[in-house]
Amino acid sequence: MGKLLAIVLVLIAVLSAYPIVSHMFVLPQDISTHGHAIDEQISETMVEAGISFIGAQLVLAFFVWSFSGRKDDRPLKNFPGGARALVIAAFLLVGTEILALGVMGQKAWASVYFTPAKPDDIQVQAQAEQFAFYFRYPGPDGKFGGIHPEKIDEGNQNYFGLDPANDVEARDDIVSGELVVPVDREVHLLMHAKDVGHSFYVRELRIQQDFMPGLDLSVHFTATKLGKYEIVCTQLCGLGHYNMKAYLNVVSQPDFDKWLKDQAGQ
Amino acid sequence: MQEGSLEQAHVHAPPQGFIRKYIFSLDHKVIGKQYYALALVAVFTGMILSWLMRIHMVWPEAKLPFLEWFSKNGAPGGIITPEYYLSLLTMHGTLMVFFVLTNAPFAAFGNYFLPIQIGAEDMAFPRFNMMSFWTTFLAWVVLMLAFVIPDGPPIAGWTAYAPLSAVGRDAGPGMQWGASLWGLSIAIFCVGSLLGALNFIATTLDLRAKGMTLMRMPLSSWAWFITSCIALLAFAVLLPACILLILDRHAGTSFYIPAGLVISDRLQPHSGGSPLLWQHLFWFFGHPEVYIAILPSMGIVSHILVNSMRKPLLSARVVIYSMMSIGFLSYMVWGHHMFLSGMNPMSALAFSFPTLTITIPATVLTLMWLGSLYGAKIQINSASLFALGFISMFVSGGVSGFFLAQPSIDIYLHATYFVVGHFHMVMGVASLFGVFAGTYFWFPKMTGRMMNESLGKLHFWLTFVGTYCIFMPFHYLGLIGNVRRYQSFVDDFMAPYLGWHKFMTIAALITGASQFIFLFNLIYSRFKGKPAPENPWNATSLEWSIPSPPPWNNFGAKHPIVYHDPYQYGVKGSKGDFVMQDSPEQVVSASGD
Amino acid sequence: MTGKHVVCSVVGMLALSAVAVAGPNPAGGTVSGKVTYEGTPAKMKPIDMSKEPTCAKMYTTPPLAETVITGSGNSLENVVVYISAGAPDDAAPSTAAVFTQKGCRYIPHLLAFQVNQELKIQNEDQTSHNIHPLPKLNREWNKSQPPGTPPISEKYDKAEIFPVKCNVHPWMHGTFAVLKNSHYAVTGDGGSFTLPNLPPGKYTITAWHESYGDQSQEITITGSESKTVNFVFKAKPY
């Protein structure tokens, strides 16, 4: 029975590793300027974690294979070096591992959170609500109209609670259900939650950030590849959570300008 | 009951009558079994909920008539609605985390064996002990009520993030009364756990038998002691969090709810609250809770491994210190659940390092177990199989922690199936393996009958392979960005992976079904199992020095005197290759260090 | 529940037969008219359904919002005209009022029906909808309706006009007008309405519009005459 356990352990180690090493599951393409740092971080960690995982399972299997169900009275042996050696090993190996990961990870994290948005970036306000995203562009005047929660009227497409009657800045604001951005231009996303907590997740952008009600956060990113990508909510926000999504549409600068014009026309 | 002065409160007379003996019993052994029974009910409920979720996820059109009968709004025409899926999810999480992973390894086994292992007649405060169980039971009843009220169970997940959990009716079905029951239930649960933890600590500190120094306590007792210290702190923080939540829901206060929220077209009458406050308070409890679930299993597994290895651990001290440092570190890392919640990005790094640091004591523990296996004479039985399986599970679930501990990677993996796979393996399955091991190991002591070995082994193989089949794919799917807590995958890009989800669902059904083998084994062996001797495993600790099952006052009139470290295996003893803790015979200490 | 249901439908049938016996009341008067607006109404914006492809692909050009629908000659649609005072309460008809979700829109946008009349809500889309009426006097409920589930059957026991929304699709907003008696009409294309078979008496006729509020007029019916009542709403540009 012990031998069987050893075999099963080996099988588990091998079969668990297979889908990874055979690239059965690869991250979706990275369309951001910072994403590569995260991807490298993941693959680095994958190597270290993979080695520890397979190593531990194999050692366990080996020991179980050779030391289980022994009827003979060979004397008990102790692990050479005993506890002290193992503790030191753990501290050295894992310690260095941690330092390595920690330091490198810091870089990747910094590239997202510690570098300020460029001055020439495009400001877009994203509002998350049950259960959709809406995006607001300041329009020609470059200013966002104020938000008046009591004015929100979704049946009338007023998702942000704008007050065009009294607020001139709001009149030319462009509201869209999909996030259209020009390629290779930094986008500064101002995040506003209308009701409860939500999250903004674009796999290809390697961006995920919560919407925190009462606390307007922001992220900035630069999309480098044209195309349509899915934006999903990753913070449980109620019954329609699974259906809360939108699309990120990365277009060329001219197309973007044209799109803005069309929207303003409506 | 009896008018004994407090000085002898725990020297209670043998309980008389059914009620006193089995319902409102002061006997820590009965209370331990009561906790175990409650956990058993909860775990099967939770498992069936997970079945329903998995089935609905891969076969959305599947009609489940019995479910329509159970909840007409939840499953009209037998088809699970999105909100009912979230209800199932919430209840699954809550039942499993609180009523299974906290109750079974800690409260159940701890209550039964902590006093015996340290040579005490009972817990320090038997009445508190009884109260703590019945409070927990009440918490369970309150939670279960959510299933039967028209409003239905809450849909905010077991983490109940504010403001979703705090605004009430407008947040959706189940959030008017279901969520209130949830909050109330958790608050009550906190009280019960605090009483329990208090009892465990006092008992360990003061009721140890003569000669039972702290360092001579079995590792399981150590684990329960450390865990109770963690629990005392954790639940003392969760309780206030729940009180604030209930006030926000019903008293119109604004602790968690900021101004200007419009939910279901209604402007919420609140202002100035902070949703982050809930997250901080909750995770300050929530992360230590992970260790409340896993530490007792570590102790139990060490306790059982040593016995089945027939040789002491390389160093029991190192194991104890590792468990201590894990418990200590667990209070400095709660922020790693909130990397993306809008905390100061700096604090993310501050939380990341202690999180990574926890891997050191965890690795030390693993190496202690592995290293001790070297050159041992491993006896393979259901208990030791699950103990060995625990090591494998713990490693598998642990390594994925490497990823999630790093904020940069968390940007991509946060709230994906990777996380779900991670905590199910390391917190859920691993600590349940500890519970299984403990059950197969201690059942003879608790009932006086042996469990059926072949059924036990069958149960192990199905569970061990099954859980890997279920939870390994979680990690893979997480890597491709499969978002958690979705009742169905409307996104096109998930289509190619639905095959994997089907595979996981089928694995879950089979693995779950095999748990009924265990249930049958429990019930069958309880009545028909072959009678158990006093010390079936040739074990050394005190619980094996008394009859199976133990008398009402554990050690009868004699008070055990302890002469040795807990694990005198692989020595020349009068009874064989071991010397029991309370046997005066001299042995060369065989401890590893 | 079902018992009550049966009773209601029986009552309904009796009412129906009564009407049948009476037939088109010879002595009954008829009130008809037209609902119009003055000023410039807000321009209806196209609905962005990009988040729900299954619905979006059902339209070649995105549909417009339906809060204010105007027709030729400043006529105003989706106005419910009913008798708010003067008429006795009628028993609910046995036929159910049907509310359909199709292409992520409500059909009709404004559904008028009577107190205790059966309300049947069905989902013809391939996606889950969520029906969340927001009444003030009646009992509030909030149910989801995945594709393939049976129609939802509900009743309202108090007269009230209130919005209904889909929590999953924010743009989906409609109106339930729960009315005391059977004398009501909802203006369609052209903004005209007719209230037939009014027995002699003094009535208050009310016209209600989703975003322009309501107006009332007194009218007296003395015999089998037909009178004309027109309503003019002030349109707001925003």
Place this chain on the structure above:
Amino acid sequence: MSSTTLSSISSQAGALSKTRHVTAQNVLMAQRSERYSSSGIWVGVFAITMSFAAFTSALFVREGTGDWTHLALPQVLYLNTLLLLASSGTLEIARHRLSKEEGTRKASGWVLVTLLLGLAFCVGQYRAWLDLRAQGVFLATNPNSSFFYLLTFLHALHVCIGVAVLVYLAGRLLASHTTFRLGLFRNTVVYWHFMTVLWVYLLLLCRMKL
């Protein structure tokens, strides 16, 4: 899940008959329980401290998130503080009397005084709430009032528990019960003093923050 089998029943009987005789053991028990009960109360004190620490940190966080105002504390609170301080004093006296083995009667008097002072404190707190209500300040009026009502109520609740135990103990004393639960009494003393300290802390917190 029954735990009883024939063997264990017989052993229970045997054990029972034994315990009656082994008096040395009971003495041992006595010493032990004194120790355990004492560490028990300290663990409890720690737990309560932790929860109020949690409330405090919640208060600090909440202070930072807007609409924080000012709350004029009712004057009666200071009187209540004196009452509670006094009660701690009287309880000390009671403890002193008991340890000096002067008949339990005297001690019981002081215990009674203590629990009356404790009750007076609770009534005083209730009075404070009435004052606030009179000013139209309710639980949900603003965050400050929310925290004030919450903290004072929870503390008063703990004091009431203490009072209940004192009532029980006073009863024991007056009946000059053969087995007066000294351990319980000492724990109650610790608990009571802790309540006083906790209240002083809460008062300062409210003064400075609310």
